[in-house]
Amino acid sequence: MRFLNDHTIKLERELNDLDRFVLKFLKVLEKYVDYVIISGYIAILFGRSRATEDVDVFIKPIDREQFIRLYHHLQKDGFWCLNAESDDEVYSYLGEGIAIRFARSGEAIPNFEVKIAKNILSLATFSDAIEVETSEGTIKISSLERQVAFKKYYLGSDKDLEDAKHIEELFKDHLDYDTIKKYKDLIKKEYG
Template sequence: MSGIRFRDGVLVVEREPNQLDELALSFSAVLNRVDIDHVFIAGYVAILAGRARSTEDVDVLIEEIDEETASRLATVLEEEGFWGPAMPLDSMSEMLANGDNIWVAPDDQITPHLEVKFVRDEFDRASLENSAAARIGDETIPIGPLELQIAYKLYLGAQKDLEDAVHLYSLFKETLSGGRLKEWVTRLGVEDEYERLKRA
């Protein structure tokens, strides 16, 4: 049986985990082990919610961490069979501090990979602080609030982003918070795009 529903802030995904899910679940477990607050966002959320499209990366926001925590994270990732395809894992702290995203992937794999970045602005912060939960089988990971994901996709405006927004909105419009969605639409200045979305 497979099905997807969103109720009371929980996205329930009733299907076998795919390769992206396994990657997100295992990375989330590592971040929990090191006690790092995090949230999965962007295209992966739409794919998790059943959108059929390819992606090479899973985007994850993490809270700002100090050098010691970054070093501990690098150690645990190496223990768990991850590597940094674009840089050594022990450069993680410096790269994140410089505002660079970092790639993390299972050993000997380049795609799909995780793209990890620090929270940088009010929208990132809101994703982290207002995260929803996605339940895949018996496991749960934090995802960005769907209302903000939709508004931000409208703001980005690329074809795949608009299609992600349409998918999430059409699937969950009955259970989304209209007030929160309107708030993010207004703050991101995408009122016209939102009107078009509602007519799609």
């Protein structure tokens, strides 16, 4: 893998079934709304030796009509919403700040956990997002520094600390530790 520039990584990995699930979902999602993947999937994409049952994604605020177009397209492409069925019900979950999960029709895992980015820190993930170019499509992820900071200083489970360690070791020649500290301070300010 190599950095093409500060915001683009070319990843020449063999894709697996999880990657293809992600790419299939994103191919629809990106037609309707801007997104950033924020979860442990990022570490897995870059080789972390664990699996996951879900992929977390932030989307920008979206109006009802656009969301319903997105929802119908996802349904047409073989996805379903685990939480609810009707257009209005699914959209209302998002409006209430509740994450909604999409999986392949009839299945529960793996699934995409979709949340609207609302607070300042969440919205800021879009400004420094990185694009990862794979052989079958591009995936937008949060910046590596943000990933490390959130996993170490907000989430903090053993699994998250291991994910952060993987990213830190893998990208140690590229990470900006001043930026990680900046995010650490922002996390403390926002979440205590």
